[in-house]
Amino acid sequence: MLKTLKLMFFALTFVTTSYAQEVLEQKTTIAPEEKIPFNPEVKIGKLSNGLTYYIKNNGKPENKVELRLVINAGSILEDDDQVGLAHFMEHMCFNGTKNFKKNELVDYLQGIGVKFGAHLNAYTSFDETVYILPIPSDDPEKLEQGFQIIEDWAHNALLTDEEIDNERGVVLEEYRLGKGANERMMQKYLPKILYGSKYAERLPIGTKENLETFDYESIKRYYKDWYRPDLMAVMAVGDIDIATLEAKIKSHFGSIPAAKNPRPRPVFELPNHKETLIAIESDKEASFSNVQIMFKDTDNAKADVTVEDYRKSIVESLFSQMINNRLDELRNGENPPFVYGYSFHGGTWARTKNAYQSFAMTSETGQLNALKILLEENERVKKYGFYEGEFDRAKKDILARMEKSFKDKDKTESNRIIGEYVRHFLENESMPGIEWEYNYYKQELPKITLDEINSLISNYIREDNRVVVITGPEKEGVTKVTEDEVKTLLETVKNADLKPYEDKAVAASLMSDLPEMGSIVDYKKDDVLGTTKLTLSNNATVTYKVTDFKNDEILFDAFSYGGNSLYTDEEYKATTFANGGLAEAGVNNFNKVELSKILSGKIVSVRPSIGTYSEGLSGNTTPKDFEELFQLIHLYFTSLNKDQKAFNSFKEKQKAFVGNLMASPQFYFQNEMGKFIYGDNPRYMGFPTAEAMDKADYDLAYQKYQERFADASDFKFYFVGNIEEKMLLKYVMTYIASLPSSNSREDYKVSNFRPRTGSHTKIIEKGEDEKSAVRITYQGATAYNKKEAHAFKSLAEVLSIKLIEKLREEEGGVYGAGARASIRKMPYGWYSFNINFPCGPENVEKLKTAALAEVDKLIANGPTDKDLAKIKEAQILEYKENMKKNRFWLRTLKNADYQNKDASKIFEFEKSVNSLTKEDLQNVAKKYLTKGFILGIHNPEK
Known part of the structure; x- marks a missing residue:
């Protein structure tokens, strides 16, 4: 089961595994005290030496298996002479093992098509180290070598003095890459977020001093202490039978001796604190301004074990969905308090501690106001709760995501499946399989009450274990927020007279009247490509390809030549930074918030764009929501709203986002190189600035958009996915063949400018x-x-x-x-x-x-x-x-x-x-x- 944080904000889909279909059809009630089942399609076992293994047969992609070696050990376990060595050890596993001497490992893997970095990789965190290896599964020799590699990582690293010294420079360069404004500010606020814990002293990258000078024995001791079978899991998911994978694991890992008198693997807690801790940090090279407030739980985090635990996680997901819908409304309002903001209850830097956290990116002068808005919205929920309309939309949205994962259960890539196994081993995250999860969601969502969700925030919000972090630029003209201002604000909001949230009703559908249907005048199949091309009565063309790669995915794209190459230089400069805000107004007299409400429970998206040489649209949907995709296509051609307030909101968010970009040395370098190579172009714009955003001409941009999308005759449309052809033909005639057409047949213009060349x-x-x-x-x-x-x-x-x-x-x-x-x-x-x-x-x-x-x-x-x-x-x-x-x-x-x-x-x-x-x-x-x-x-x- 995925945590709320991952479900709501990182858009990771639930792992898709499969039981027999009859399990789904069962309607029996599951008792709350029952334990969450374990996915029967995943074989889990433990060797006599303590090593755990997970295996699943999965056919996507074909002829490939994803291997993971997971170590339940990271930088938090380092002794004082080992700071940075958990991560350094990860590097050393690529620099000489018993069966792959220096450089032989990467050389071999490149020879079988596995790229270093893109495919072969690893990471080290506070509590874990994970090695990632995709390997071909259709060649027994390559498969054998893949298991030999992860076995060598587990216990055959050579750790020669020479190679340790050689790798110091590489790790120091990685350390150097992380330096900058964000790192400097983080070093100052982490001790407050991680108050009283060892975590604040054990950032995985370590310290420059220790990386340069540590003794060889220090890293060897770390390897001996923590790389041992009882702290390891091997995972294999891919296009090969389970018996073969299990035999490989047993033959390669079964003979590794169990640790004798193993060093205890301690668990490090995050102590509670009575007071509110406040960190306000600034840096002259900071590009962005952020605010964050954390309400850390007083109890340690516990894994979801029972069905009741799982049910509580659904309740938390609904809460997060609704609070973030409100925050989205605010950011899309006329005077947005932040570029974006979100709230969730979930994990922190420390494995043992969860927290309710609210975050926002702001303008450099808007930090205190953004914090105020976050606090007020939390208090508003605490005082008045959510409403039935919000609740119904949240349930629809969450169930739609679950349904998509369920429908694609047999078409999910192995590298997306295996992450859940890693979390199960390290954090005991439940993994019942998508069929059980989807079935349980359908059964339980109707039973969850609004009172259950509204009661959560009383447990989330507290005055103890509270941390406020504010970061941003240090520059002339920007007054730094003070601790006293934050403390005053906390008290003011707590006692504020807040009004209830207004949940305004919206229409039930995107279009009340269908357009006059056009027709298909030509129909051509391409048996080689497996495509069909339609020519419509308005001369637009539609090419589609029906695939079975995903059960619940349809992708879309469209273009017409022209773009802003047809603008004059003055028009181009006036509209370039305005174009991104055109769609912010919504369509068919529905604003963005209303559109979101109308499309609750639907997975559909369409994005218009005007590029240099073409204009077009792109999007995605599911077979179930196919018609809404076509409706949005039609409306972006014919009914784009014009709303100065919506554009102003976009402009203010953009100004907040780009206002301090040039303080970053890296962005500054990119901008200066851009000017050097392209600066003689009369249309060169460079990175956007707040001043440039203020000059953006919304009226002209809207006018030019109308011109670019006035004639559908020279547009080419493309659809790929699990398409029901009968429905596609119907929707094409209804929503695309009906688009206006003047047969202008435009082409793009190419300027005489060419970028700088030579030495x-x-x-x-x-x-x-x-x-x-x-x-x-x-x-x-x-x-x-x-x-x-x-x-x-x-x-x-x-x-x-x-x-x-x-x-x-x-x-x-x-x-x-x-x-x-x-x-x-x-x-x-x-x-x-x-x-x-x-x-x-x-x-x-x-x-x-x-x-x-x-x-x-x-x-x-x-x-x-x-x-x-x-x-x-x-x-x-x-x-x-x-x-x-x-x-x-x-x-x-x-x-x-x-x-x-x-x-x-x-x-x-x-x-x-x-x-x-x-x-x-x-x-x-x-x-x-x-x-x-x-x-x-x-x-x-x-």
Whole structure:
């Protein structure tokens, strides 16, 4: 079962597992005292040495298995001489084990298409360390090696003195990356959030001093103490039978000896405190302003064990849904108190403590008011409660999400399923399976009363165990909030005379009258692509592909050439930053809040946009809500509201968001490089600023939107997913063929401007932290060639491998480095090749030279056979997975029309990959990487 926090704010779907269908049909009442069942489709076991394992057969994606090694140990367990070493140990598992010496592990995995970072990964937190390894399951040798790798991580790390010293530089670079305004402020407020606990002293990254100087014995002791079977779980979910996976786990992990006289694994608590703790921190490089109030529970967090516990979690989810709907209304009001805000009851930094927490991002001068609004809304609920209308909508929304997860139970990717197993092992989170959960929701939601939900806040809100955190920029003209102001506000709100919330009734549907139906005048099937193309009576076209990749997903896209390339320079500048606010007004005389209420219980979204060379819409829905998707499409063409108040709300939120962006050295560097490369363009706008937002012309933007969407005849629409064709044809005729048409057949315009090319250097100094960044860009005009474009992209993939090997593994000078390349056809032929890496200022010249030396090797010799084979394997594996994804097909069909390409060529991709030669990559290196480059360097201020 997912916690409320994850359900409400991080949009993670419930894990989708499957029982027999008859279980779903049972209508028997479940007793509250019963224990929550464990999903019978997941095999869980324990070896004699104490290691726990979880196994599930799951066919999506095909021929792949997700492996996890989970250690119930993290930085909280470090001794004083081990600060940062839980995380350092994670690094060391990639730097030499019994069966994979230095660099052999990553080298082997790249050879079978597993990318370091993108696929192969790990993380360390306060209480846990998790290793992530996806591996092909259709090759017995690769599968065996995958289990050998996670076995080596568990107990065969070599931890040689030499490799420990070599890795210090890499970890220190990761430490350096985390430095900045947010980290400085966090170091000051964490002791109050984590009052009286060890957590405040054990941030996983550790300290620079200890990372530089710790003794070899310290990390070896950590490995011996905490990497042991009774604190470990191995998880395997994928396209292979359970018996094979279980046999692999037993053969690789069963012989690991149980720990003798194991060191006790303590649990660290967060002590209670009577007083309200207040932290008000500022920094001259802070980009954003935030406020947070926490009401920590007095009792320690307990796992949900009984059905009654599970029911309480549903009640909490409903509470969170309703309070956040109210906060959304406020942020979408005429005078928004915050950019966004939310509240929830859930986990904190400490595993043992939950809290009711309210958070908001604000303007730099709006912190105190945002805090006031958060407090008032909590008090309003405490005083008056929620109302039946809110309650009904919340139930519909939550049940719709559960239903979607249930319907896609057999089509959920293994890497999304396995996360629940990790939480079950570490936190004893219940995992009954989606069928039980969905069935229980349907049974129990009607029985939950509004009084149950309204009573929660009395337990949430308290004056003890309360923490207020305010962070933001330190700058001239901004008065810092004081502790006395916060304390006064807390008392004022507690005694305020608040009015009840008004829940205004709304219409039952988006459209009361249907438009006059058009017709389909041509119908063409493409048996190769598995698509159908419709030409409508208004000359718009619709291409759709019916798939079974997901049971409850339909994706949509549409475009027409033109975009803002048809605007004058003055119109472009006046409307660029206004366009994002157009949809904030809603459609068909319904504002955003009303639309949200009308669409309660429905999973549907449509987003209009105006780009440089086209305008369009995109969205998603489920088969059940298909008609609402079409209605929204029709309304965004014909009935976009014009509402100055809604636009003002958007503008104020944008100003709050962007107002201090340039205080961030990283954003400043990006902006300055943008000006350097694109600044001569008469349409160059750069990063938005508060001043630019004030100049945005809403009236003109709305007028231009009306022009861009006035004629549907040259629009192309695309639908991919579990489509019922009969309904699609009906909705197409009703809502798309009925759109206005004037057969204007517009195209886009291409300006004469081209970005800077050739050899240039731009050094930008900003920031107090000793951190630099290097950006190397090769770019210029070219004629598009499909084979060259593929070779060029592949060249960047090879170079990324070499940069990691050279700059990270050999030099120890970076945490990450990479290259990306493309050759585009539209709006004109253009190539671009970018190399990026962060590093210490003292290493800029050395690492830049080393990176360029790797480029020179590719120019002189091309890639090695081994490196070419690595990127080929990765491309083919990615291609095979993509061919089973709706998003990939939607993008492929649209881009083929947009760029005037043959979509059926997608079936030749594997052939194209296999035909790539070293000479192909060397040739594009010679052609494109020998004409000079733009060097951008970000250094700290001297």
